Amino acid sequence: MNKTFFLETFGCQMNVVDSERICHLLAEIGYYRTEHVDNANLILLNTCSVRDKAERKVYGHLGSFKPLKSANPELIIGVGGCVAQQEGEQLLTNIPFLDLVFGTHNIHKLPAMVTAVEQDRVRCHETDFLDRETRLQLWPNRADISGGVTRFVTIMQGCDNFCSFCIVPHVRGREISRPSTEIIREIEGLAAQGVKEVTLIGQNVNSYGGKDETEISFAELLRKVALVEGIERLRFTTSHPKDLSDDLIATFSEIDTLCNHLHLPVQCGSSPILKRMNRGYTREDYLKKVAKLRQARPDIRLTSDIIVGFPGETKEDAAATLSLIEQVRYADLYLFQYSPRPGTAAAALVDDISKAVKQERFDRMLAMQRTISQEVWNADVGTTLPVLVEGHGRQKSGQLFGRTTWNRIVNFTGDDPLIGSVQPVRIIKSLKNSQLGELL
Ligand code: SF4
The missing domain is CATH 3.30.750.200 (Transcription Regulator spoIIAA)
Structure with missing residues (x-):
């Protein structure tokens, strides 16, 4: 019988990418994702501690799993991400029914940890930071995770800025940039699978390559990514204003595929x-x-x-x-x-x-x-905008959704073969977080 896992992700895109990796790693040991927490064999929370509210939510969720564990002692419950990194072993002490805790540098150990809990009913935690070389060696190539029209590509990890309010450098470790050759290879692989839009992500992508004299700058990386055939749209996040150089600003006038949106x-x-x-x-x-x-x-x-x-x-x-x-x-x-x-x-x-x-x-x-x-x-109402169609809308059958260059979701009626293409959509209404349109 297949084993199933329920995974909930809190916080930023970095955690979304980490969660995709978690799914991939768990599939290797025979676990398949379920949306039904009540029947899962394994429950994982991939957590965020950037805001107090997000952190409190994690504790609230963990509390709600206690009756499930009482009813099924074989159930495995684990916590990863920034709260796990911050609290470490203390989480196991605070929450007696928790089985495993894995930090931001230890996702690769998850299959071994789950297997150890299954076989020996041990409680385990792994929250050590890894050195730069090991982190670079373990960097997953996500071109082997297929599916989707748009994808995040992690180009750097960690942060050295130590903004006085921010927990990230303490829970994600020091900044490292992934070699540009590997990034381009991954994006070429994604383009070959039919991915049309990539978002380059990291805690501060603008400082990409800055710690390594042999590496290219972020502006140069964008220019190289823009040359990858098949990638029709390019985005990046997050940008620290202090590292937004004139050269990087110039890419907005040079690269047509760079979208008209910047989170700054x-x-x-x-x-x-x-x-x-x-x-x-x-x-x-x-x-x-x-x-x-x-x-x-x-x-x-x-x-x-x-x-x-x-x-x-x-x-x-x-x-x-x-x-x-x-x-x-x-x-x-x-x-x-x-x-x-x-x-x-x-x-x-x-x-x-x-x-x-x-x-x-x-x-x-x-x-x-x-x-x-x-x-x-x-x-935007009354104008016709190019929309990259990403998939089925959630609200009505026959509805598709996509995004404009400004990263706004547009829902409209259309047929499945449009998914993956850029279509002209007339905006008929702007709602709080999305827009309604009609296909021309
Ligand atoms: S640059 Fe961003 S991630 Fe880094 S310390 Fe400042 S707010 Fe946090």
Whole structure:
């Protein structure tokens, strides 16, 4: 009888990619994915600790699995990802019915860990960071995981920036860049399978190659990827503004297949707070880069992240952020209320902005952004846009979905053979997170 596993993924694209790898590794030891947690032989959570809310969700989910374990002692329950990396063995102590904990550098050990639990009913944890050479050797080539029109390709791992609020360098380790020759080989393999769009991902792709004198820069990598035949669209994320070079900005005027969207997290619109966040740029630096981007690609749409209520944030700082939102006119914005992450530099600062003040500033920024987003996305209504068709829509049968160059999901009625092609779709309505269209 087939064994099944239920896997839930929290957080960013890096975790989405790690989860694909987990599925691949578990298939090698005879486990097949199920969407039904109640019948699974193995339950795994691939976790995120970047935000307090995501971390609390993990604990909530684990609690809900306890009755399943009581009813079936053979059930294996494991936790991976950033919470696992951060808590390590302590998680096993805190949660007596948990069987295994694997950190961000130890996904490759998962099959052996699951087998050990199955055979010997041991509880195990693996959270050591690996050295650079081992990490490079273990880098999976994801061209062997087939399927899909769009794919993420990891080009770097870890981060050396140590923004004062951020847990990532502590749970993902130091920054390493994958050799460009391997990246190109993987993308050629994906193109041969019919993949049409790739998104190059990493914690800060803009600094790709920066630690290795023999490696090419990120702008050069983009130019090489753009030459891969069959890849019709190219995206990348995440971009640190301090590493957004003029050469990288120039790629937006040179490379037609590079999409008209950039996620450029600003975090705050006030220079003194940016300094305390250790971001390495000022408000003025950021705005200059935005202006250059718009010169290189006039119809580019930007999205961003903002942390509201960082320690010491005055009402003038909050007003500066509000005015930056108004000036940049992001297409979408992800707002978060600050909460200290244990182990970060900012955790040593007094979290002195009250919940009520954070909420009030958050609400004002959100209200302004909602108005701007509506204006930006409503401007598409009545226009015909090229949409890369990715698959079946979830809401109605006969409905397909795809994305515009601005990374907006469009649902429309169409037939299966369109999947994988770029089609002209007239936008008839803009909703909060997607658009409705009709195929021309
Ligand atoms: S650049 Fe800053 S915010 Fe981004 S992952 Fe690195 S430390 Fe975190």
